[in-house]
Amino acid sequence: MGILIHRGTKVIVQGITGKAARFHTEQMQKDGTRIVGGTAPGKAGEICCGVPVFNTVSDAAKATGARTSVIFVPAAFAADAIMEAVEAEMDLVVCITEHIPVEEMVRVHRYMEGKKTRLIGPNCPGIICVDESNIGIIPSQIFKKGHVGVVSRSGTLTYEATFQLTKAGIGQTGALGIGGDPIKGTDFIDVLKLYNEDEDTEAVLMIGEIGGNAEEQAAKWIHENMRKPVAAFIAGRQAPPGKRMGHAGAIITGGKGTAAEKIAALEAVGIPVANTVADIGDTVIKLLKEKGLYEICHTC
Known part of the structure; x- marks a missing residue:
């Protein structure tokens, strides 16, 4: 559901x-x-x-x-x-x-x-439960009912990643955009807990970006608690320190919050991270095949 x-x-x-x-x-x-x-x-x-x-x-x-x-x-x-x-x-x-x-x-x-x-939120695209309810500004036409849950700091990257999955025949239970501001109501771990308990969700795609340490904290929580496989993408590999990139929270300060740090934290606990935006869909598909979930999650 x-x-x-x-x-x-x-x-x-x-x-x-x-x-x-x-x-x-x-x-x-x-x-x-x-x-x-x-x-x-x-x-x-x-x-x-x-x-x-x-x-x-x-x-x-x-x-x-x-x-x-x-x-x-x-x-x-x-x-x-x-x-x-x-x-x-x-x-x-x-x-x-x-x-x-x-x-x-x-x-x-x-x-x-x-x-x-x-x-x-704030500053988020909202939440969608595919084919049931859509609250916010998420374009429902790019979604396909299925078993992958999406959580993201970026609205546009949510849409791009979801479109890649849909084109490849991988449907979604839903997507939730947590927003890109420094102070928000719901964070990655909150959503991961919900997907972890959702009987329809078989795997999760997490999309992060530079700034803060939410992705590093999520990596630790996933390693210790998550029962379902997670793939990820981190935006901002080329971002210069001290310059805000899009979202208010997407800024590297004091050398912390870099894409490299976040990717390292995720990969250290076995979470595959897509190299580029174009690789997100393929990264999820590879993970599903490795975990024996591809046939369950793929529909023509």
């Missing part, structure tokens, strides 16, 4: 009346996602994308029974939108918004301590 979401997941769109939110709400609805309402302060009672609009997340949750929200609110208001959803005791919040100031996310992180809500 995949992780965190499924066909029956009810979703609220925060900021639904905005241009980007309207577009992606319609795309999510086409994918079968159960969008049951949205929020836009001062616009309660309106209808947008065929669903009712409410002033607050709390009002929307009470009226619809939704326990999941997706945020398309501008960066200046996104931190408050996250905390509003947490205050309404949503189970899952997916924040697509980018450019949220780090200090604002520090405030969010502290506010969420001890709370029940899981946050995905």
Whole structure:
């Protein structure tokens, strides 16, 4: 069934009346996602994308029974939108918004301590359970139902890697983009734990990048706990130290967080790492064949 979401997941769109939110709400609805309402302060009672609009997340949750929200609110208001959803005791919040100031996310992180809500993002493409539910901006047409779970810091690399797998006949249970900001709600290990327990997922593809030490920590956790094979790719081999490459968190500081360090940590515990973007699909296929999972994961 995949992780965190499924066909029956009810979703609220925060900021639904905005241009980007309207577009992606319609795309999510086409994918079968159960969008049951949205929020836009001062616009309660309106209808947008065929669903009712409410002033607050709390009002929307009470009226619809939704326990999941997706945020398309501008960066200046996104931190408050996250905390509003947490205050309404949503189970899952997916924040697509980018450019949220780090200090604002520090405030969010502290506010969420001890709370029940899981946050995905910010600055992420969202999460998809293939053929069941798609929350965010992930293009569902490149996915194929199957048994490989994908987790990534990069949205575009998620799409490229998934497309390679699909073309090769390797389907996916789903994909989750954790986002590229320094402070985020869900990290690699959180997602690996979920895939490790998911009965439909037979193998995992992890896509990392320079900056921080999340990939090194994940390598250690995989070695000690993961029951399923993992393949990886690390972006940023040619990145110069001290220069941010795309994401706010993709920066090498003090000589730490380099692609070489991350690749070494992964390979040291037996995780195969693709040499280039073009090699990601082949690396996964080779791993599946070595583990005797190719026939299970390959469909014509």
